[in-house]
Every structure is written in C-alpha cells, then in structure tokens.
Amino acid sequence: MKCLGSQAGFLVYSRLWAPVRFFCKLKRWKEPFRDSYEYSRLLQRYGGTKGLQVIHAQIITGGYGQNPFLAAKLVSQYAERGELSMGDARKVFDCVCERDILLWNVVIQGYAKSGPFGEALNMYDQMRTRGILTNRYTFPFVLKACAASGVGNKGRVIHGHVVKVGLELDLFVENALVAFYAKCKEIKISHRVFDEIQDKDLVSWNSMIAGYMQNGCANETLIILHQLLQDDTVGMPDHATLVSALPACAQAASIRDGIWIHSYIIKTGMKVDAALGSGLVAVYAHCGCLDTARELFDRLPERNIVVWNVMIRCYGMHGHAHEAIDMFSRMVETGVKPDGISFVSVLSACSHVGLIDEAWKLFYKMGDYGVGKNDEHYACMVDLLGRAGYLDEAVKFIENMPVEAGKDAYGALLGACRIHSNIELGEEVAEKLFVLDPDNAGRYIILAKMYEDAGRWEDAARLRKVIRVKTIKKPLGYSAIALDNVVHTFGVEDESHPMTSQIFDTLERLEKMVVQDKAVV
Structure with missing residues (x-):
C-alpha cells in the first residue's frame, strides 16, 4: 500500500479502523450502560448490522428490553435496512408488553417504507382495536401504505378517521392526503384537499406538483409551479420541486420553463445530481435542442442508468439511431449495466430507421445482461420487421414468441399493415386487438382508414358506428x-x-x- 503523509495517513487510518475498534470494544463489554439515554446515543452513532445486533443484545442483558423508547429506536434502525430486516424489527415490537404511540408509529412507518405494505395497514387496525390514540404522525405513514398497496377505498376510510379525530386541518396530515389521492389517480380530489390547506408550505406545493406529473398532466403541473413562484409566503423551489417540474417541461415542450429552471439551478448553486441532470437533458432534447442536451449530458458529474437511458431515447426520438447505439455501447463500456428501458430505447431507435441487423444483435444480447424480454421488446422487433415490409416474418415472430403476444406487439403489426396496405392481415390483427384493447379507439380508426384507402366505404362506416355505439372516445388533439x-x-x-x-x-x-x-x- 502506498505510504501516506504522517498526519494525513494517521487520519485515514483512524477513520478506517474506528468502526472496527468500536465493534471490538462492544464485544468486550461486561457491564451494561448506566441508563437508556446512553444506549440511544450509541444506536444513533453506530450503523452496521452486526454492531446493531450487539447493542441490541446489550440492551436486553442490561434490563432495558421493555423500554418502549429504546424499542422504538431499535425498530427504526432495523427498518432502515429494508424489508429483509423488518422481521427483526417486528420481533422487537412484539416483545414489548407496554407499547406507546411512538413505538406503534415507528413500526407502521417501517412497513410503509419497506413493505410489506399490507402489514402497515394491519398494524394500524390493531392499534385502533386496542384503543391506542392516533396522532398526526400516524396517518401519513398509513396513507403512504394505502397508496403503495393500491387500496384507495381503505385510504378514504382512513381520511374519515382523520376527520373524526380532528386532524383534518393539520398541515402534516393534509400534505399526506394530497399525495395519497394523487397516487391513487384521484387528482381532482387531491387538488380539492390542496385548496383547503390554509397555510401551505413547500411540501404542500411539491406534493401537488408531483401529483399532477404522476397523472400525466404536464400543463397543470407547470400552472401549479407558476402559482408557487407567485406565493410570497412560501420559500423558493427546492430539489424536489424541480425534479417533478422538469418532466412536465419536457412533456409540454416548454423550453421557456426549462431554461428558467436551469438558470435557477445555476444561480442558487444547487447540485445537479442524476435526477436533475436527466430532467434537464430530457427538456432540451424534447424541445429540439439536441446539441445542448448532449453538451449538458457530457458535463454531468453523475451519470446513472436513468441519465444514460434519457440520452439514448433522445437520440432515437430524433432519428439518430447510430448515435443511440454508440451511446448504448459507451454506457456498457463505463460499467453501467443496461436495463429493460435501455433496450426498448435503442431497439425503438433501430426500428425507426430500419437498422435490422443491429437490432437483432442487441435483441439477442439482452440475456447476456440478465434483462428479461417483455411485450415492449417484442413489439419493437415486430415494428422493425413491419416497417421494413417483412409482414410474414413479423407474423412468424409473433407466433414463435415464448409468451403470448399482447396489445403492443399486435398494435405494431396493425400499424405496419396500414403502411403497406395489407387489409387482409390488418383485419385479422384488428380482431385480436378489439379483444385485447377494446377501449382504444385508435385501433378501430386505423382499420377504418385502411378501408377508406381501399374504397370500402361501407366497412369504414360500420367501424365508425361501432365506436359511437360503444362510446369509445378517442383522445382529442388540441x-x-x-x-x-x-x-x-x-x-x-x-x-x-x-x-x-x-x-x-x-x-x-x-x-x-x-x-x-x-x-x-
């Protein structure tokens, strides 16, 4: 090992070996701490799993196993290690006879963060059954678990409990309700709760901005952002605000808002991490400033898989398939392992410009990276073959797929049938899509247009009548x-x-x- 300078070497040596010496000291202890406060300080200081287990043993042998405050600290420490350690956290909880509200909240929080989410709801029900009074910290964790579990009805019941205990005007709980309804796709109710908040803080605004973006409402997201900037009672946007707002700028192609956010980041000296970096790259690329997006990408100090995927998708979106493939190769060379999104982006880029050989090579390489093929990947290959005019090969590919083809694969084939005016095959594919994707008006309209191109007006009228009778609505352009x-x-x-x-x-x-x-x- 290269020798360091005397003072610098001593500091590095101390930092490297301090945890080891500390752990050895724990192992040699024979006498327990004097009080629970010292155990609490030790739990905060030491984060290793083995050290936590040793301290846990010392707490039990020291006679503090029934201390609800220390139990809450232990549960919190185990919960921070993820779902695999929630079993140990639950054992600590179950061993305490007299549990206070703090201990109940901590274990519910652990399940709400790490899972299983349903267990957080079970604990909440047990808590109420035993007559434990909830407080303002209970409901945000439970509502988060409801959203993660997708049980919106349960969350509405809990909203009723909030009103019953008189916490409907508590800011902490109101913010949690805004986030809950947004995640459950009830964005109008979410906004209604948001409007009822008397003294909104930045978390309130961030929850509403993120909620609209989660529901695909880019314009509404930017409207809320502008309203935040006009509110003098709240601080300026933070990292969470911008991470949610940047995808809205990209989706709405609002280069003006994107440039403002970029300028704000530079002016405030905010660190551009992977989340902000990927958002900025996407904004410039979606607004047609591909050179600026690439320049920004090259200057990012932190590039994770999300950032690479954004850049690959941007090249493909603008028809630069060779650059997308080159970017994919660079990503692999830097040691970043591609995921399913990486392959969808690069395969789609190949499809749009007809790079058949390159696409097949990438498709067969997916297994080398441990990436499983899903309907989107198969749909990319069907689209590739279909666009190139190899409709028979596309049909054979679908028939030989190891999984049953879904709406994406058949949708790609139907689009290819329209391009190459193959009505017979188009009719067969459309019949399958009418079963797999019955509420998608686009499927009916593509076949109707094929009939119109061939002069089969009665068949086209029949299909359009089906759309009206079934009240299938096509998203209108605006x-x-x-x-x-x-x-x-x-x-x-x-x-x-x-x-x-x-x-x-x-x-x-x-x-x-x-x-x-x-x-x-």
Whole structure:
C-alpha cells in the first residue's frame, strides 16, 4: 500500500479502523450502560448490522428490553435496512408488553417504507382495536401504505378517521392526503384537499406538483409551479420541486420553463445530481435542442442508468439511431449495466430507421445482461420487421414468441399493415386487438382508414358506428398557447374556454380582414 503523509495517513487510518475498534470494544463489554439515554446515543452513532445486533443484545442483558423508547429506536434502525430486516424489527415490537404511540408509529412507518405494505395497514387496525390514540404522525405513514398497496377505498376510510379525530386541518396530515389521492389517480380530489390547506408550505406545493406529473398532466403541473413562484409566503423551489417540474417541461415542450429552471439551478448553486441532470437533458432534447442536451449530458458529474437511458431515447426520438447505439455501447463500456428501458430505447431507435441487423444483435444480447424480454421488446422487433415490409416474418415472430403476444406487439403489426396496405392481415390483427384493447379507439380508426384507402366505404362506416355505439372516445388533439404564465388549450369545436365568445368574435373579424385583403389584391 502506498505510504501516506504522517498526519494525513494517521487520519485515514483512524477513520478506517474506528468502526472496527468500536465493534471490538462492544464485544468486550461486561457491564451494561448506566441508563437508556446512553444506549440511544450509541444506536444513533453506530450503523452496521452486526454492531446493531450487539447493542441490541446489550440492551436486553442490561434490563432495558421493555423500554418502549429504546424499542422504538431499535425498530427504526432495523427498518432502515429494508424489508429483509423488518422481521427483526417486528420481533422487537412484539416483545414489548407496554407499547406507546411512538413505538406503534415507528413500526407502521417501517412497513410503509419497506413493505410489506399490507402489514402497515394491519398494524394500524390493531392499534385502533386496542384503543391506542392516533396522532398526526400516524396517518401519513398509513396513507403512504394505502397508496403503495393500491387500496384507495381503505385510504378514504382512513381520511374519515382523520376527520373524526380532528386532524383534518393539520398541515402534516393534509400534505399526506394530497399525495395519497394523487397516487391513487384521484387528482381532482387531491387538488380539492390542496385548496383547503390554509397555510401551505413547500411540501404542500411539491406534493401537488408531483401529483399532477404522476397523472400525466404536464400543463397543470407547470400552472401549479407558476402559482408557487407567485406565493410570497412560501420559500423558493427546492430539489424536489424541480425534479417533478422538469418532466412536465419536457412533456409540454416548454423550453421557456426549462431554461428558467436551469438558470435557477445555476444561480442558487444547487447540485445537479442524476435526477436533475436527466430532467434537464430530457427538456432540451424534447424541445429540439439536441446539441445542448448532449453538451449538458457530457458535463454531468453523475451519470446513472436513468441519465444514460434519457440520452439514448433522445437520440432515437430524433432519428439518430447510430448515435443511440454508440451511446448504448459507451454506457456498457463505463460499467453501467443496461436495463429493460435501455433496450426498448435503442431497439425503438433501430426500428425507426430500419437498422435490422443491429437490432437483432442487441435483441439477442439482452440475456447476456440478465434483462428479461417483455411485450415492449417484442413489439419493437415486430415494428422493425413491419416497417421494413417483412409482414410474414413479423407474423412468424409473433407466433414463435415464448409468451403470448399482447396489445403492443399486435398494435405494431396493425400499424405496419396500414403502411403497406395489407387489409387482409390488418383485419385479422384488428380482431385480436378489439379483444385485447377494446377501449382504444385508435385501433378501430386505423382499420377504418385502411378501408377508406381501399374504397370500402361501407366497412369504414360500420367501424365508425361501432365506436359511437360503444362510446369509445378517442383522445382529442388540441392546440395550446401560454399567455401571462397561463397555458390555454383549444380543441376542435371546443367552447369550454371562459372567453369563448370574445375569441370567436376576434376570429370572425380576422377572417373578414383576410377576405377584404384578397379582394383588394
């Protein structure tokens, strides 16, 4: 080992061996600590699993096994090690005869963070059955477990408990309710709870911003962000705010907001970690600034799999398949192991420009990295073959898949049938999709357009009638314009805007002006 300078070497030596000496000291102890306070300090200082077990043994032999405060500390320490250690945490909890609210909250929190989430709800029910009074710290953990378990009805019942015990105006609980309803896809209820919060803090705003983004509402996310910036009672955005807002900027292609966030990060000296870095790269790439995205990517000090995947997807999205493949290779060379998203991104890039040989090589390499193939990967290969005109090969590929083909694979094949005007195969594929994806109007419309292209108007009308009878709604396209930091959206024959009459009046005047100008010419 290379010799270090005397003082620096001593410091490094001390730091390396301090935990070992400490553990050995623990092993030699024969007399217990004087009181629980010293045990508590020791639990906070020492984080190793073996050291925790030794301290746990000392607590028991020292006669403090029934101390609920120390038990809560032990449960918290075990819970921080993840789901595998929750069994040890539960044993500590079960051994205590007189459990206070702190101990109950800590074990519920452990299950809510690490799982199994259903056990957090079971503990909450036991707590209420035994008459233990809940407090403001109980409900956020339970609501988090409800959202993670996908049991929205249970969460609504717990919301009722919140009101019953008089905590519906507690900020800590209200923020948890905002996050809970958003994660359960009840974004309108989430916003209603948010509006009822009297003194919103930054967590309140962050919960609402993240909630809208989790529900795919990019424009609403940016609206809430602008409202936050106009609120003088709350501090400026933090890391959590920007991590949630950047994907909205990318999805809405709002380069203005993206540049503002980037400038804000630089001005405040905020560290650009992988989460912020991937968000910024995605914003510039989605807004067409691919060179800027790449320059930012190259300057990032921290690049994890998420950052690499974003850059690969960006190249593929802009039709630069060779660059996407090169980026994939660089990622592997740096020691970052690709995941399923990496392969979907690079296979999709190959598909869009017809790099068949390269795509097959990558497809067969997936097993080398321990990445399992799912419907998205198979759909990429079907799309690759279909776009290139190899429809028969695409059909054979689907038939030989080790798993049953899903809507993504058949959807890719139907799209290829439209490109190459193969109505017979398109009809067969569409019939399968009508079963696999019955509420997707796009499937019906693709086949209807194929009929129209072939002049089969009656068949096209029949399909469009099916859409009306089944009340299958197609997502409508819309135009959006930002005015005074507010995004206004307009759809076809849309009269929902509060200024509809003024807008149509203006359009009529503009139309008359155009007609007059043409007459003069």
